[in-house]
Amino acid sequence: MSKVATVEIEGKKIDLPLVVGTENEIALDITKLRGETGAITLDPGYKNTGSCESAITFLDGEKGILRYRGYSIEELAEKADFLEVAYLLIFGELPTETQLQKFNTDILDQSIVNEDMKTVLKGFPESAHPMGVLSSLTSALTAFNPKSVNVDSEEDMYKAIVKILAKFPVLAAWTLRKKNNQNLFNKDTNIGYVESLLKMMFQDDNKKNYKLNKTVVNALDKLLILHADHEQNCSTSTVRIVGSSHAGLFASISAGVSALWGPLHGGANQAVIEMLEEIKADGGDTSKFIAKAKDKDDPFRLMGFGHRVYKNFDPRAKIIKKAADEVLGQLGVEDPILEIAKGLEKAALEDQYFIDRKLYPNVDFYSGIIYRAMGIPTEMFTVMFAVGRLPGWIAQWREMRLRKEPIGRPRQVYIGETHRKFKDIANR
Numbered sequence: 001m002s003k004v005a006t007v008e009i010e011g012k013k014i015d016l017p018l019v020v021g022t023e024n025e026i027a028l029d030i031t032k033l034r035g036e037t038g039a040i041t042l043d044p045g046y047k048n049t050g051s052c053e054s055a056i057t058f059l060d061g062e063k064g065i066l067r068y069r070g071y072s073i074e075e076l077a078e079k080a081d082f083l084e085v086a087y088l089l090i091f092g093e094l095p096t097e098t099q100l101q102k103f104n105t106d107i108l109d110q111s112i113v114n115e116d117m118k119t120v121l122k123g124f125p126e127s128a129h130p131m132g133v134l135s136s137l138t139s140a141l142t143a144f145n146p147k148s149v150n151v152d153s154e155e156d157m158y159k160a161i162v163k164i165l166a167k168f169p170v171l172a173a174w175t176l177r178k179k180n181n182q183n184l185f186n187k188d189t190n191i192g193y194v195e196s197l198l199k200m201m202f203q204d205d206n207k208k209n210y211k212l213n214k215t216v217v218n219a220l221d222k223l224l225i226l227h228a229d230h231e232q233n234c235s236t237s238t239v240r241i242v243g244s245s246h247a248g249l250f251a252s253i254s255a256g257v258s259a260l261w262g263p264l265h266g267g268a269n270q271a272v273i274e275m276l277e278e279i280k281a282d283g284g285d286t287s288k289f290i291a292k293a294k295d296k297d298d299p300f301r302l303m304g305f306g307h308r309v310y311k312n313f314d315p316r317a318k319i320i321k322k323a324a325d326e327v328l329g330q331l332g333v334e335d336p337i338l339e340i341a342k343g344l345e346k347a348a349l350e351d352q353y354f355i356d357r358k359l360y361p362n363v364d365f366y367s368g369i370i371y372r373a374m375g376i377p378t379e380m381f382t383v384m385f386a387v388g389r390l391p392g393w394i395a396q397w398r399e400m401r402l403r404k405e406p407i408g409r410p411r412q413v414y415i416g417e418t419h420r421k422f423k424d425i426a427n428r
């Protein structure tokens with residue numbers, strides 16, 4: 001196959017190189033397009049535009065395939081734990097026993113959060129959404145770690161990576177404790193990464209009465225793995241473009257938290273539960289809400305449905321749906337909205353509107369049901385998504401910097417007023 005594509009613009013032909021990836025994806029390299037033709041491409045939402053070459057995550061939306069560094073999400077969700085997957089995403093290989101132990105120890109050594117960060121947190125009203133607080137606290141970490149990462153130093157980069165992996169879950173737990181007006185604790189360093197997150201979130205003020213539940217720990221570990229990376233999604237692209245100006249890792253992650261918050265992205269897991277609650281309160285008639293979702297005059301969308309890339313089942317949604325049944329069963333939780341969710345999914349998948357547009361449940365459709373069964377408040381669902389996505393953001397930021405990618409600065413097509421003379425106010 002010729003490795004070029006020929007483009008003709010107003011009679012001028014140019015050959016543009018084709019880039020072919022290891023999974024045989026093809027891209028048109030347009031780096032010389034404007035220089036040779038004066039034309040640019042236009043692609044609102046970057047639906048057809050690749051921003052980079054990456055070796056971290058591969059997904060095939062048509063086939064419903066998702067792999068981290070070549071390992072299938074199904075295998076990783078079943079056989080690995082979250083810190084192992086974090087190491088794999090960031091450094092490219094699954095860790096040996098020794099490497100994993102050192103990684104865990106180095107993270108624990110960095111898990112104390114500066115006391116003054118509590119003063120920052122105290123400034124927020126209890127009504128503040130945890131995602132807004134988490135984004136601010138993550139950016140505030142820079143104030144206590146002012147030295148920006150020297151990406152040319154492996155050691156420097158490693159230190160920054162373990163620091164953010166250590167402190168981010170503490171800040172995430174603090175956003176919940178702030179809402180509940182509870183004392184702020186640092187990590188219990190004698191237990192695992194997921195265990196200490198749950199304990200910081202739920203232990204009472206005298207550090208007693210919180211019993212770790214193996215089912216909850218395993219379910220959360222699996223959910224964090226399923227959320228760990230997803231190639232160039234909105235929040236990851238945000239982390240990359242902020243980092244491309246050589247802003248620090250913590251500032252870039254803070255921007256990613258803000259992007260993830262949106263209900264079209266990570267905020268959908270909260271919006272799904274609110275939608276299911278609304279359907280339940282309305283008597284459980286899913287057909288009414290399906291009709292609303294199809295009505296172009298109605299802004300209502302079926303939250304947790306559809307995806308920019310998956311035009312088949314989101315493989316994560318399949319795993320989470322199965323886990324929801326298991327976890328609720330093991331916890332003895334009867335949640336009527338799980339049945340409403342299944343009924344809504346069935347009705348939508350049989351409806352021509354959804355079939356024609358290849359709209360399937362995505363990662364956010366069932367995850368909230370599990371978080372709810374674990375006792376996690378709805379407003380914290382996207383915070384849990386952020387804790388899961390953190391290793392992916394770190395991996396993508398590190399890859400972008402190590403590959404010395406240029407600062408992100410897209411072009412535009414101007415559609416405003418052409419040149420006109422200034423008129424003083426008396427003549428307007």
Ligand code: SDX
Pocket residue numbers: 045229230232233234263264265266268293294300301302303304305306307308309357359362363364
């Ligand atoms: C995540 O990118 C990632 O990888 C993200 C993520 C990750 O891991 O990082 O997977 C996590 O963000 C999952 C998505 C969570 N968001 C939601 O569940 C919100 C509901 N879904 C939609 O808003 C929508 O499906 C998006 C935002 C997810 C994708 O939107 P696109 O790709 O821009 O598609 P579109 O809006 O152009 O929709 C195409 C058509 C339109 O109809 P027509 O104009 O062709 O008639 O499908 C319709 C849309 O109206 N449509 C929906 C719908 N989603 C799309 N109609 C009703 N309900 C929906 N949910």
